[in-house]
Amino acid sequence: MADPHPSDDVAVRASLVLFAAALLALIAANSPWAGEFKRLWETPITIGVGSFHISDSLKLWIKNGLMAVFFLHVGLEIKAESLEGALSDAKRATLPVVAALGGIVVPALIYLAIVGADRELVRGWAVPTATDIAFAIGVVGLLGSRVPVALKAFLLAVAVIDDLAAILVIAIFYSGEFNLVALGFAGAAIVALKILNLARITRLWPYLAIGVPLWIAIYHGGLSPTLAGVIVAAFVPMKDLAGASPLHRLESTLRLPVLFLIMPVFALANAGVALSGNGGATTVLSLAIALALIIGKPVGIVGAVLLSSRLGLAALPEGSNWRQIVGAGALAGIGFTMSLFTGYLAFGEGPVMDQVRIGVLSGSFVSGLLGAALLWRR
Numbered sequence: 189m190a191d192p193h194p195s196d197d198v199a200v201r202a203s204l205v206l207f208a209a210a211l212l213a214l215i216a217a218n219s220p221w222a223g224e225f226k227r228l229w230e231t232p233i234t235i236g237v238g239s240f241h242i243s244d245s246l247k248l249w250i251k252n253g254l255m256a257v258f259f260l261h262v263g264l265e266i267k268a269e270s271l272e273g274a275l276s277d278a279k280r281a282t283l284p285v286v287a288a289l290g291g292i293v294v295p296a297l298i299y300l301a302i303v304g305a306d307r308e309l310v311r312g313w314a315v316p317t318a319t320d321i322a323f324a325i326g327v328v329g330l331l332g333s334r335v336p337v338a339l340k341a342f343l344l345a346v347a348v349i350d351d352l353a354a355i356l357v358i359a360i361f362y363s364g365e366f367n368l369v370a371l372g373f374a375g376a377a378i379v380a381l382k383i384l385n386l387a388r389i390t391r392l393w394p395y396l397a398i399g400v401p402l403w404i405a406i407y408h409g410g411l412s413p414t415l416a417g418v419i420v421a422a423f424v425p426m427k428d429l430a431g432a433s434p435l436h437r438l439e440s441t442l443r444l445p446v447l448f449l450i451m452p453v454f455a456l457a458n459a460g461v462a463l464s465g466n467g468g469a470t471t472v473l474s475l476a477i478a479l480a481l482i483i484g485k486p487v488g489i490v491g492a493v494l495l496s497s498r499l500g501l502a503a504l505p506e507g508s509n510w511r512q513i514v515g516a517g518a519l520a521g522i523g524f525t526m527s528l529f530t531g532y533l534a535f536g537e538g539p540v541m542d543q544v545r546i547g548v549l550s551g552s553f554v555s556g557l558l559g560a561a562l563l564w565r566r
Contacts, residue, residue, distance in 0.1 A: 202447035203326020209452035210459040210524070210549065217460030229457050242407065247457050251532060254450045256403055256417040258525075261446045262351050263421025264439040265321075271426055274345040283493065283502035284345035290492025291346065291520050292317040292353055295484030302476035309473050312534045314357045315544060316480030316551065318526030319350040322447055324519045327556055331563050336507035343516045346489065354526050355418050362533035364410040374405035381423040390428035392438055395420055412533060451525055458528045461545040473540065477527070477547025482554050486517030515562030521555030523548055 216225040229247035236242055244252065269275045274284060295316040303309040324347055328335050380398050389395075403416040424435045493513055496502045504513065531544035 197329065198443075198447065199322065199325040200329040202451070203323050203329070205448055205452050206322055206326075206455055206524070209455040213456045213458070213460035214463075214549075217462050222462060225460065242404070247537075250454055250457050251529070252407065252413045255454060255529065256414045257442065258417070258446055258450050258454070259355070259414045260399075260417030260421050261439065261442045262355070263418040264424065264435055264442070266348055266352050266418075267421055267424070267426070268435060268439065269345065269348050274341055275348070279502075281345070283496055283505070284342055285349055286492045286496050286501070287342070287489045287517075288346045288349035288353065290488035290490075290495075291319070291350065291485050291517065292488070294488030294491065295480035295521075298484040299476045299480040302479065303472060306472075308535075308540070309476070312473065312477070312531060312544065314354070314361065315527050315531045315534065315548065316477050316484060316521075316523060317350070317357070318354045318523050318530060319347040319485075319520045320522050320524035320526055320552070321347040321351065322451060323522040323524050323552070323556065324559075327519055327522070327560055328563075331560065334565075335563055336505065336512070338505035339508040339512055339516055342505040342508075343519060346516075346520055350520070351526065354530060355415070358412050358530065358533060359415055362412065362530070366410040367408055370405050370407075370409035371411075374402055374409055377402035377405060378419060381420065385423055385425070388425075388429075390425045390434050392424065392434050395424055454525060454529075458532065459545060459549065461542045461549075463546075471543065473543040474547035474550070477523075477531075477544060478551035478554070481521040481523050481527070481548070481551030482518075482558070485521035485555065486514055486558075489517035489520055490514050511562055511565075515559045517559075518555050518562060519559035521559070522552045523555075524552045527552070 216222065219225070229245065229250075231246045232243060233246055233249055234241050234243040275281045296313045299313050299316050300310065303312075321344070324343060325340075328340055328343060377398050381395060381402075384394055384398075399416055399420040402419060403413050406416050407413040424438060426433055426435045428434055490510075490513055493502075493504070497504065504510075508516075527548040528545065531541060531548065535541050535544060
């Protein structure tokens with residue numbers, strides 16, 4: 189079976205490109221050309237013919253269009269892990285599932301404790317609950333053999349479960365007003381995908397072709413259209429009649445464009461924030477996100493692992509110790525892509541989103557440094 193996940197070398201290069209894109213966005217947003225940089229992402233783009241068209245800014249096309257491909261790739265990873273990876277066996281899956289839940293609940297509670305009863309800021313409770321797989325695995329790749337193989341697999345499984353939880357949160361908590369007619373068309377597209385499965389169609393193009401009207405229907409239905417990518421991934425066949433894997437083939441095809449194009453472009457469009465003049469009432473939001481990532485993630489993950497080991501539900505990953513578990517928990521605090529995406533869904537564009545950016549960037553940066561420092565020593 190082909191490795192469905194990027195090698196350490198690819199992960200390291202992808203994380204460096206992603207970091208460079210975020211840094212470039214920060215520099216541009218604080219340069220004399222900040223106005224031009226902002227207007228670039230506000231460029232209107234219309235796709236369609238006559239009355240059948242969608243008009244959005246370049247930034248929104250990136251959020252809704254390119255990120256749908258990103259979520260297709262994430263969905264393929266989740267399906268692969270659940271069918272033949274670390275999540276395919278109940279005993280093996282216990283530890284990362286429990287750890288991921290701890291790493292979701294504790295950051296959310298810390299965030300809510302800091303923002304208090306502010307009804308507007310409460311909407312962002314899910315922002316610090318996500319893990320950026322590319323960054324986290326990239327840091328692990330930089331550390332090489334200092335990180336046990338079993339611990340790498342554990343961190344990857346936790347990140348995959350985080351992504352699954354983020355998808356559910358987006359679908360349930362960050363939807364707009366529903367258009368039942370459009371959602372009806374989305375349902376018909378899902379039925380068509382199921383028919384392809386029942387007919388044992390293993391070619392990829394019919395699934396991807398149905399994904400386009402599905403995306404349009406979900407877009408008009410009031411849900412985040414990125415969910416179309418996850419839905420299509422759920423129906424992509426794992427095996428064909430010859431024993432090959434259409435799922436792994438598509439995942440492999442998407443891997444490099446997602447890692448080296450889609451994620452950096454998203455970072456470039458969303459990580460830029462003017463660092464001057466951002467004080468004020470919403471500063472508490474940046475603090476809540478940063479502390480939830482830096483403290484909440486490792487505390488939640490380590491606490492869940494400790495509870496599991498004490499109850500005899502699961503043992504530590506082979507070859508690892510508690511310091512390394514804390515280090516892995518800290519790396520899970522690198523929220524970045526998913527945290528920024530969730531923040532945008534929660535607050536939209538504006539001054540509040542600028543505070544989200546500051547909290548996510550600072551929290552992810554400190555989490556990465558802390559995790560690397562803990563795992564550096566063999």
